[in-house]
Structures are given as C-alpha cells and as structure tokens.
Amino acid sequence: MSAALLPAALARACSEVRRAGPDDAVAGVAPRYVARPADVAEASAVMQAAAAEGLAAVPRGAGTRLAWGGPPTRCDLIIDTGGSGPSGSGVSPGGAVPPRGGTVGGVLAAGAAGPLRLRYGTPRDLNIGITVVRADGTVASSGGKVVKNVAGYDLGKLFAGSFGTLGLIVEAAFRLHPLPGAASFVTLDCADAAAAHAAIAAAADSPLAPSAAEIDRARRRRPPGGAGAPRPPGPAR
Amino acid sequence: MIRIAFWAAALTEVLRAVDTAASAAGLDPALGGSAAAGVLYAAVDERAGPSAVSEFVQALRAAFRELAPGTSAAGPGSGTASPATGPRSGPASPAAGRASRPAGPASLAGAPSRASAVVLHAPAAVRAAVDLWGPVPALGLMRAVKDQFDPEHRMAPGRFAGGI
Helix, strand or coil, X not given: CCHHHCCXXXXXXXXXXXXXXXXXXXXCECCCEEECCCCHHHHHHHHHHHHHHCCCEEEECCCCCCXXXXXXXXXXXXXXXXXXXXXXXXXXXXXXXXXXXXXXXHHHHCCCCCCCHHHHCCHHHHEEEEEEECCCCCEEXXXXXXXXXXXXXXXXXXXXXXXXXXXXXXXEEECCCCCCCCCCCCCCCCCCHHHHHHHHHHHHHCCCCCCCCEEEECCCCCCCCCCCCCCCCCCCC | CEEEEECHHHHHHHHHHHHHHHHHHCCCCEEEEEHHXXXXXXXXXXXXXXXHHHHHXXXXXXXXXHCCCCCCXXXXXXXXXXXXXXXXXXXXXXXXXXXXXXXXXXXXXXXXXXXXXXXXXXXXXXXXHCXXXXXXXXXXXXXXXHHHHCXXXXXXXXXXXXXX
C-alpha cells in the first residue's frame, strides 16, 4: 500500500506503518492504520505523530486478549508491539509468563493471570518497574529493575488492567522466582460446592503450600453438536 | 467469558450463586479458575442469547450484593481459604482488593460487595445488551487519572469501565 495514503507525520515517525485490514479490528471496531514501532524511540515518535494528527490509538501486543474489555469508541491507529516478547534477564515461572505467544505489556495491560497467581501473585503483584509512552509521546519510567528500588509513583499498578487507556507499555521488570525442582498434581472430584470449598481450604491450610488450587468444572450438558465438554478457557494455563 | 472475583472464604456461596443464576437463565457455563485466590472464570456457550446472558449476569450481581461484608461465610473453610495476606497472594483485581478489606460496622447497604462479575469478552449482541463491568466504585478517581494521563481521551477510548 502506498505511503501516500498514510498521514505524513505517521509515516515519518515509524518505518513500519500500513493501512489497517479487516483482521485489525478491535472488538468489531476497524482502525485506519497500524504502526509497528521497532523500539521505544519509534514508539514515542508514533505517539507524538498520533497526538499531532489527533488520532485515537489502541495499543496491541500479540492480540490474544484484544477482545477483552469494551469496544473502543474511536480507533484510528493500532500501535502494534507484537513480537516484542520477554527479553533480558528472563521470565518468572509465576503468573507473569505470557501465555501462547502473548506479550509482557499485553499481559499487564489486560490484567491477566494464571493458576500460579496463588503462590507467586499476579503480574501486577510481581511488577517492580515499568516504562510507558504517554499519549503525547513522553516516555515515563517508574520503579526499577531491583526489588528494593521503590522511589516515586508506582505506575505499574496503575497500568495493570488499564486496557491501553492510559498509555503504551514499552518495558516492564518483574520480580523473579526460581522454578521448583519438582511438581506434582493432585485432582479431586467434589460432589458439591461445600466439598470443593473444604478441599480448597484444606489445601490452603496444609504445610504443603500449593502453587495453585484450581476449580475446573466442565459444562454439565454436552453442548449441542459439540464433541465433548470444553475446558473452561481460563486466561493463562 | 465472565470473570468472578470474590473474597476467597465465600467460595461456597459464590459457587452456589453461579449455579442458581445459571439455572434461572437457562445457561450451563463451564467454570474454572484460581478458587483459593478468589478468581473464577465462567464460560457461557457463545450461542447463548443476549437476554439469557444478561439475566445470568444480573442474577449473579444480585446474589453478590447479598454477600455483603459482615455476613458470615458459612462455608467449611470459612475465613481460611485465603492462604495469606502478604503480597504473594495479593488481590487479583481492584474488586478483590475491596472485597478483602475487613468488614466495618457501616458496611451494609451500598457497601462494596464481596464479589464482582465482569464480562471479559462476548459476541457483539451480548455486549450491547449487558453492562460489561457492573458497579465500579472509585470510578471518579479513575476518570481523574485518565484525564491526567490522556487529557484528549485518545488512548483506547471506551475500552475500560465507565467509558474510560
């Protein structure tokens, strides 16, 4: 697609800008352009260009949870950070593991967490530092890369679950935990809610300190035409 | 898919509320999640009609309003299913954070519920018929934060609760 169809400021700001296609819709709302900044500097330039052009921008990571949350009332520009996976000093085995190709920023912005949240906390709990690009293109950092660095506002907590409404997450640091040496799984069939509650409470009270304690209940009726009972789609298994 | 965040000691009541609301609405959701951390996900068949899903969500929220702070959670693990209060098991969401506060004497009518139900994703027809977020306390504060960070409301407008 010709660059002439793109806003000039946007095309100057980012080497990878294109017109949006049908697959780029956010909860049914079609954007006009997709920009894929290569680094923080380009992301900042893209946000500045969007501000100059008055474009409404929706951040997108891998897009695995783009259908969560409300449909945007305006959506001119997708800022695509997909493929910017975890890097640097590694990823926690806790709730912060981006599932199925998700991005770190996307997990944080969607407020997602998996079963290990019980022991390790959610990504929000484990976040110790964050860098964001604000709506006007300003790059802002809070926290750091070590647990003891606690000065300033805790932007990470604010941006957790923000669905992109406060700005673009471009970097996040997390407290890490070692992988366990061994893991085992126990399942228990429970007759009713009280029995399930008793089992969960017993596990929580035991000295074993479980990493996760999940309820997993399939549909009781087989769905019409379905091959079997689907597993509940928890967000990060 | 609906995310149910709740005070973990009320697990029995929450599971029963899901069953009661589902059968009233004629739905049969799959259910899963971190029960001990106070988060469950209910997956309704995507072919369910908007009115049935709306009825389910409203019945859930009505039942959760009854789980007011101060009422006794009669489950067998009452008060113990939440394994710790430290940051390791920190609240799952703003809703869970509210729910884990100790009950105060004034926590009756209008007080934050011990559970919440948020529709995470749904077909367009269901989105149009259902209040996705339900009651959100502190919305005024969240709007003030939004105005600080994004005064022109150009960042993903409408994606968050209250049109934020």
